[in-house]
Structures are given as C-alpha cells and as structure tokens.
Amino acid sequence: MIQTLTIQTHSRTEMINMDTTVMKAVRQAGVKEGLCVLWVPHTTAALTINENADPDVVRDILSKTGKVIPFENGYRHAEGNSAAHIKSSLFSPSLTAVITGGRLLLGTWQSVFFCEFDGPRTRKMMVKVVEG
Amino acid sequence: MIQTLTIQTHSRTEMINMDTTVMKAVRQAGVKEGLCVLWVPHTTAALTINENADPDVVRDILSKTGKVIPFENGYRHAEGNSAAHIKSSLFSPSLTAVITGGRLLLGTWQSVFFCEFDGPRTRKMMVKVVEG
C-alpha cells in the first residue's frame, strides 16, 4: 500500500515537520515490524531527518545551504531554480526508515522534514510501508 | 535476484540517465509491488534523482558542485581524486525507490542518474528488487 500526502509550502525555502502525518500513515498501514520508504516525486524538494527541538537548527540549515548553493550563481538552466535542483540531490528525495512496534524508530531529537527548495508550491509525498 | 549493469562513462564528471536500464531490470524481476534498491560498488561515483527535461539542470549540478568541491584543493590523498570521494558521500552510492504496478514510482520530471565523479571509467550498478 502506498499513501500519498499533500503538502502546501509557504516560502521559497522551508523545512516542514512531517512526524504526525508520517506516523499516522504508518499506523494506517498496520505493520508492526518493517520498513517505511518515504519519497517526494519532485526535483526541487527533498526529505531529511534533523532536530525538532530548537527551530534555529532548521533556520541554520536553510540559511547556510542557501549561502553555499545560492539561487543566483550564473546557472544555465533558464527556470532560475538550479540551486533547488542541486539541494534536492544533496539532501535526497528519498528516505528509508525502520518501523518497530508499529512506530517509526526515531531518536529523541529526530524528526522527518519535508524540504521545500523552490516554493511556495503544492507538493506530494509518498509513504510505502513494507513488512519484514 | 540482483542484476548487475555495466556503464561506460566518457568524461571526468558526468550524469547518465539510467531510466530505461533500471526499468528493464525492474520488469525482468517481475515484481508488481515492492522496493528497488540501486547500488554502485564505487567510492568515486554515486546515484541521484533529478530532472531529465532540460540538460542544463545536469550541467548546473556538475558545474556548481565542482566549484564547491574542486578537484585541486590541497588534498592529502595522493591519487588526486578526493573531490570525487567527497561528492560520492554527499550524493550517496545507494538509492531506494518504490515499485508499484510493476514500475518505478517516479515523478513527472524525475529520472535516475548515474553520477560519474572521476571518469572516464567502466562502472557497475546493482539493482535489487524486493517484493512487499
């Protein structure tokens, strides 16, 4: 079973905590032990795991990667969003997590984040749960 | 079943669209619903997902990452390809995709790319399909 979630982003770059949504999808899949593969079908967005406690961590991640890979940089791609494509590849559009006891195995400070690198847009995220 | 594909690269850095080859391997595996794990057994190459429509996207990815991680940079590794090793870790040698209806679940603009970071060489890529 594959569940498709819709995400509305509101800024050009943004990281959105997906824990509640992903955990609900895992519960609905009804699998106690297995894997959870998360996927975004976009090339200017990504998924990552990082800290949920201090929102300054997310701000620093977006700010620093925006300085290393700036939007304006003499790129050839005419759409003007090459920086978002590059960040999508570096962060990765896919994430494989472990399910145990019917829940995602996350560390205390870990959350799943949807990374918008060229918003605002309406985005999708797929959740595939495999028993095993 | 693990299928091994051979890839001939032609430049020092290059991204090669692998969609046709990977989709053929998925069809041959005969799995309708499951996971597809792609793997390169190299430490100076990688796999990624990105846009296939405008070839300037690939050019920008290679050009910009080559500026952030240049080949000449006072590295210690005597082989002279430390930049390729670093890019391999940042892009990742492995990719887990979802199979549904016997096909890879890719977004409209998404393609699987083999990333050569220290070519030209003859490379390998493994495709492992798991039902579930």
Place this chain on the structure above:
Amino acid sequence: MIQTLTIQTHSRTEMINMDTTVMKAVRQAGVKEGLCVLWVPHTTAALTINENADPDVVRDILSKTGKVIPFENGYRHAEGNSAAHIKSSLFSPSLTAVITGGRLLLGTWQSVFFCEFDGPRTRKMMVKVVEG
C-alpha cells in the same frame, strides 16, 4: 530483529569503519538474501560509504566538508553545533545496503563509516535486516 550497536567516538569530527561490526550483525540475523537498513538516532552524526584503503581519503572528506560548513559561521542555534546538524542532513543518518550470500554487497574499496560530526560522544547505530 533490530540490533543496537554502541560506538564511542574520540574527536569532534571522525569517521569510524563499521564493517566488522555490521557484518557480524548481518551474520547474526541469519538472512542470506535481503536488505540491511542502517540508522543512527542522532542529528549531529551520519552514515556513509567510502574508501577504506588510504586513510587520507577520510581526512580529506572531514577536512574539506569542515571548510565548506565551518563550525563558526554566525549560526543562530545556541548550542554551537549547527555545522554538525547540516552535515548530518547532507550525509544522511540512514543507509540501505543489499545482502547477498549472507554478506553485505560492498565494492572492493567500499566500507561503511559512522560519521561523528560533534564528538566525542557515546553514540548508537541500529541494524535492521529484512529478508527478500
């Protein structure tokens, strides 16, 4: 079955070869063909695959990424380890490998490395093996 490994790191940034430990965990799982998902429950550490032969490769990876993402950079996060959070997302806290013949499918020069980006600390790493 999920196995939890403990890792003691000794430097602020460090890459530790985990091959022996991971291969032992795979043997104990007793699975001949399948997947091995590795996971660190931390947001300032990561997992990667890279070369094990010349230790200068690891030195170059840590040194260069430390220059691109320096510890001191005007970050907002008050703990002072934003660079480690950023590197954790770029390298990824998770890795999916293939098991065949009861062993990890690694290339000749590939090893699994635990990446410490904010040590020294006592860390954990989870190994989940799935048959298929």
